[in-house]
Amino acid sequence: MSTHIDSTVGLSRLIHNASALQVFNAVVALIIIRWFARGFYRAYFHPLARFPGPKISAATRIPQIVATWTGSSHLYVARLHRQYGPIVRISPDHISFIDSQAWKDTSGHATAEQKKQRGSMPTKHWSRYGRAVNGTPSLINQQSDKEHARMRRVFNPAFSDRALKQQEPLFMKWIDLLVSKLDEGIQEDSDRKWNMVRMYNFTTFDVMGDLTFGEPLNMLNSGKYDPWVSMIFGSVRTNSKLSIIQYYPLLYKAFKALVPETFAKKRYEHFQYSVERVTKRLERGRRSEGVDLWDLVLKQDDGKVMSRAEMDSNSSLFMIAGTETTATLLSGLTYQLLKNPDKMEKLVEEIRSTFADSRDMHMEALAALPYLNACMKEALRVYPPVPVGLPRMTPPDGSTIAGVYVPPDTTVTIPHLAMYTSELNFKDPLSFVPERWLGDERYANDDKHALQPFSVGPRDCLGKNMAYHEMRLIAAKVFYKFDFELCPESDKWNDQEVFTLWEKHPLMCKLKPATSS
Structure with missing residues (x-):
């Protein structure tokens, strides 16, 4: 009788553990699917998708984070501009400019007419x-x-x-x-x-x-x-x-x-x-x-x-x-x-x-x-x-x-x-x-x-x-x-x-x- 009870308990634990593992795997799978789906959207359907740049940088911030952490962000950005030109998307929500006109358009003194034509200037990312x-x-x-x-x-x-x-x-x-x-x-x-x-x-x-x-x-x-x-x-x-x-x-x-x-x-x-x-x-x-x-x-x-x-x-x-x-x-x-x-x-x-x-x-x-x-x-x-x-x-x-x-x-x-x-x-x-x-x-x-x-x-x-x-x-x-x-x-x-x-x-x-x- 005792052996039968132990077996039942063991089987119950096994089923419970298996169910927990399945739930965990499902959650992980959903996170991965969501990550890839979001990356795909960013790279191909996001409002910034038309800007040139590597798809991996458009899909995820990881390349930019790695460059910042390793102290190589200056080299990372310069390399992308050499490859893609004066305007580059360097991360999902980040555009980099090396066209000199960008100085006036982002920071310069603007007349009321210029503001009307170009829209409001960017502010500091406070x-x-x-x-x-x-x-x-x-x-x-x-x-x-x-x-x-x-x-x-x-x-x-x-x-x-x-x-x-x-x-x-x-x-x-x-x-x-x-x-x-x-x-x-x-x-x-x-x-x-x-x-x-x-x-x-x-x-x-x-x-x-x-x-x-x-x-x-x-x-x-x-x-x-x-x-x-x-x-x-x-x-x-x-x-x-x-x-x-x-x-x-x-x-x-x-x-x-x-x-x-x-x-x-x-x-x-x-x-x-x-x-x-x-x-x-x-x-x-x-x-x-x-x-x-x-x-x-x-x-x-x-x-x-x-x-x-x-x-x-x-x-x-x-x-x-x-x-x-x-x-x-x-x-x-x-x-x-x-x-x-x-x-x-x-x-x-x-x-x-x-x-x-x-x-x-x-x-x-x-x-x-x-x-x-x-x-x-x-x-x-x-x-x-x-x-x-x-x-x-x-x-x-x-x-x-x-x-x-x-x-x-x-x-x-x-x-x-x-x-x-x-x-x-x-x-x-x-x-x-x-x-x-x-x-x-x-x-x-x-x-x-x-x-x-x-x-x-x-x-x-x-x-x-x-x-x-x-x-x-x-x-x-x-x-x-x-x-x-x-x-x-x-x-x-x-x-x-x-x-x-x-x-x-x-x-x-x-x-x-x-x-x-």
């Missing part, structure tokens, strides 16, 4: 830009055009050419310290190898710290990264990878609910760094030596237009946007000149023949050097500090971009590196040729309007002029004083991953006092 810790938008993530314009009017005087001339002594102080540190190091050890990425980073962060907080981070003096700066660099890669989760709303909600408390705490501590330093700066009042950003802002704002929360969120923005990108361009310029010694020779000749002493270098004089400016533009073309495209979203009525109608709720981007290194826009696109910006007839057909590293329109980079002046000052003073030699370990330096920004390797160089003038 969910991809995040929010300040204090919940108060900065210039970069202020959704209201009216509020953005108000905030920009407050800051404009601090970034004008007149203001930059007033701030010039501050720039000179830290750039001269960079040259002094390099010179001292050479005197101590003539065979010393310098990581110029570090030296440029130290300089730009010290400069912007002084401009934004009224005090430097003292990285040039200490010879090491401030912990706050190290946190910035670490968060860029992490945030780039975590952005993948935003494609899946349920997963993103679960992540935010389960995110470790330490993660949120680090973000808060990072922001508090800016808050505390803005507080100290405001308490000090006007500087006794030179002027900084807040001298110029408070002079015309008097605390009536900009709230303290806006000051905090924008200070944090300026410290990131005005530092790493500038150092990146200088690193890329140095590498390209060392890989093209004939170009380095021309630049050095221009700088050293123009100035009898580095103390004669000033913003206006350097802005008038044609070959230096051409080298800057060409470095921005072949090594743009932000190589990827920043996402925008088409409005409910869609947008016409580069002569093509793009349906509503479509992500659109203009990838800088793919745009600037495409044969559709530039001859010899992978070569470093400053002469293309100086009227060389070989490059007369280049689409020079394609180069817009600071974007265009009412939301273009506020610090564009500051960046150019700072980059020219640093490059001119360093190349005036020293001759450079690229170390063998940095020969392939530009072979880098991208996580929104370049993952720069050490740029190892040997320096010696300039041998010609």
